[in-house]
Amino acid sequence: xxxxxxxxxxxxxxxxxxxxxxxxxxxxxxxxxxxxxxxxPIFEWLDEYAKSPLPVTHVRFDLEYFNTSSSKNILEIxxxxxxxxxxxxxxxxxxxxxxxxxxxxxxxQDYQALLNLPIELSVKIQS
Amino acid sequence: MTSSEVELLHSPALQYAYPLYRNMxxxxxxxxxxGPITPDIVVDVLGIIEERLEETGEERRVSKKLFNIMVESFxxxxxxxxxxxxxxxxxxxxxxxxxIGRRIRTASVFxxxxxxxxxxxxxxxxxRSEYYLLxxxxxxxxxxxxxxxxxxxxxxxxxxxxxxxHYGFEYLDDEYTFFSxxxxxxxxxxxC
Amino acid sequence: xxYSYYKNMQINNIxxxxxxxxxxxxxxxxxxxxxxKLEGEGEDKKVKKRVFNVMVECLQNVYHHLDALPxxxxxxxxxxxxxxxxxxxxxxxxxxxxxxxxxxxxxxELKTRLDRINRATKEELxxxxxxxxxxxxxxxKGTAGLGMIDIARKSGQKLGYDFHxVNERYSFFSxxxxxxxxxxKG
Numbered sequence: 001x002x003x004x005x006x007x008x009x010x011x012x013x014x015x016x017x018x019x020x021x022x023x024x025x026x027x028x029x030x031x032x033x034x035x036x037x038x039x040x041p042i043f044e045w046l047d048e049y050a051k052s053p054l055p056v057t058h059v060r061f062d063l064e065y066f067n068t069s070s071s072k073n074i075l076e077i078x079x080x081x082x083x084x085x086x087x088x089x090x091x092x093x094x095x096x097x098x099x100x101x102x103x104x105x106x107x108x109q110d111y112q113a114l115l116n117l118p119i120e121l122s123v124k125i126q127s
Numbered sequence: 128m129t130s131s132e133v134e135l136l137h138s139p140a141l142q143y144a145y146p147l148y149r150n151m152x153x154x155x156x157x158x159x160x161x162g163p164i165t166p167d168i169v170v171d172v173l174g175i176i177e178e179r180l181e182e183t184g185e186e187r188r189v190s191k192k193l194f195n196i197m198v199e200s201f202x203x204x205x206x207x208x209x210x211x212x213x214x215x216x217x218x219x220x221x222x223x224x225x226x227i228g229r230r231i232r233t234a235s236v237f238x239x240x241x242x243x244x245x246x247x248x249x250x251x252x253x254x255r256s257e258y259y260l261l262x263x264x265x266x267x268x269x270x271x272x273x274x275x276x277x278x279x280x281x282x283x284x285x286x287x288x289x290x291x292x293h294y295g296f297e298y299l300d301d302e303y304t305f306f307s308x309x310x311x312x313x314x315x316x317x318x319c
Numbered sequence: 320x321x322y323s324y325y326k327n328m329q330i331n332n333i334x335x336x337x338x339x340x341x342x343x344x345x346x347x348x349x350x351x352x353x354x355x356k357l358e359g360e361g362e363d364k365k366v367k368k369r370v371f372n373v374m375v376e377c378l379q380n381v382y383h384h385l386d387a388l389p390x391x392x393x394x395x396x397x398x399x400x401x402x403x404x405x406x407x408x409x410x411x412x413x414x415x416x417x418x419x420x421x422x423x424x425x426x427x428e429l430k431t432r433l434d435r436i437n438r439a440t441k442e443e444l445x446x447x448x449x450x451x452x453x454x455x456x457x458x459x460k461g462t463a464g465l466g467m468i469d470i471a472r473k474s475g476q477k478l479g480y481d482f483h484x485v486n487e488r489y490s491f492f493s494x495x496x497x498x499x500x501x502x503x504k505g
Contacts, residue, residue, distance in 0.1 A: 011166045031198065033166050036268040065173075065195060067202050068262075068279045069270070075262055100187035103195040103287055114259060138479055140331050140407055144418045144493040145483040147327070148403040151338040154320065159336040161328035165359060171352030175337070178345045213325045228321040297322040307321035 001052075004045045012038055013063065017045055022054035026074075030066035039073040046080040053089040057081070062096040062124065063104070071107065075114070082117040093119040158216040164204040173197060176216065183218075192312050193223050196287050202280040203308060205229045213307075221314050222289075228307035235274025236296055236304050242273045243294050243308070246285050254290075258282045284310045333407040341385055341402045346378045353406065363502040370413045370498045373474045377496055378404065380466035381417040403493070411500055412476075418493040426482055426490060436468055437477045444472050470496045 001019040008014035013028035032038040059081060085091040095108035108121045157179060160172055176197060180190040204212035204227050213228040261271055261279040270277040285292055288310035297305040353374055357367045381402050403418035439447060448468045471478050479495035
C-alpha cells in the first residue's frame, strides 16, 4: 500500500499516512473550501489500510485551528481508527494542543469521551 | 476651486470616514469586515486579528479563545463570493465580543430564534450532549441546519464563549431578514 | 448595532474597515486579504494591479506616518498611533481611505501639498516626485511627502481629503485615493 502525503496549505492540513511504519500525522489548519473533497481520499485510504493494518499504529494530531465541519471529518477518521483498534490492531492517538488553547484541549477531551480509542492529550512544547 | 471640484474631494465615503472612526472608537470596535466570506478571506482576517492580538499583548489564553470563536463564527456567515456578511470584533475592558451579521430568509426567523433561545437556556451538560449528538451525526457533508444555519456552529459558539449568545433580527423585506449573533469572552473566566 | 453598521457599509459601498494600530505585519495581512478579494472578483487584470498598488502605497503611507510619531503619551486621550483604513467599491471606482490624527499645526502644510498634487498634471507630478527625491524639499516626514505623490500617480485621480477638528491640538485627517475600474482609464 502506498503512503498518502498531502502538503499543507494556508487552509488545509498536512497529512502523512505511512503504512510501512504505521505512523499517521495530521498537522496545521483545517478550514477547507470543500471539506468532503479534502477528507474523502483520507477515508478511502484508511478503509484500505484497515484491511491489513500493522499491529501498532501511531497517530498524531497537531492542529492549529479548525472549524466544526472539520471536527466532523476528524471524527470520521477517528471512528475508522477506533474500528481498527477494536479488531485487535492497536492504535495509539496523541492529540497535541497549545497550553493556552482551552478549546483545542476540550476537543481532544470530546473525542476521548466519544470513542473507545486510546487518545492521549499532550501539551505542545512552545517553540 | 469650483463647487464641482469641492464635491469631488468630498465623496460620501470620505465624509463618512471620521464619523465612522469615532463611532467605532465609541463602540470599541477594533475590526470590521463587510463582504464575501471565502476560506481565503477567513485565513487573512484571522491573520489580521492575530497580528492585532500580538500587538496589544493580550493574554494568550484569551487570544486563542477569541481566535477560535472567530473561526467558528465564519461558519455562520453566508458563504460564497456573491454575498455580504459583516464581522465585528469589539474589545472592551473585560471582554471581547465577536459579532457576525448576515441575511437569512424571513421564513426562518422563528426557527432560528427558538433554537438560540433554547441553547441559551441549556446547562453546560446539555450543550455538550447536544453538541455530541450533532457531531456524531453520520453525514459530515450534510450538516443539520436551523433556518439555513449549521446548528452545531451555534452550539460550538455557546460552548466556547461566555455561554449566552446575543442575537438580533432586522426585517428587511418578506424574503430576507438581517440576522446578527454575538458571542462574548470574559477575559477573567470562562463563563459569565 | 451590527445592523446599523451593515446598513452603512452597504450604503457607502464599504468592504473593509479597520480601526486600530497599524503595523507592518498587519499591512501585509490586509494586502493579502485584498488581493484574495480582488482575485475572486473577476476584475480586469490591469485594474486589479492598479488597485492593489495604490492600496500598498496608501497603507505604507499611513504606516510610515504613524511609525515616525513619538511614543504615545499614556495621558493623551487621542490615540494618535491608531488609524482608520477603509476600502470600498463603487460602480466606477474602488476607493481607499486612510485616516489618522495629525497635529493642527501640520494642517496648512498638508493642505498646500495636497492641493499642489491635485493641481499638477502627470508630467508635473513626475517632476515633483524627482524634486523631492533628490532632496529639494525634505520635511521630517520625507518619505510621507513622496508617499502622497506616489498615491496620486498610481491612482491617476485627484486625492480627496478632509480635516476634522478633534481638539486644540489634533484633527483627524482622512485621505482618499480612487482607482478606476475601467481598465483604460488612468
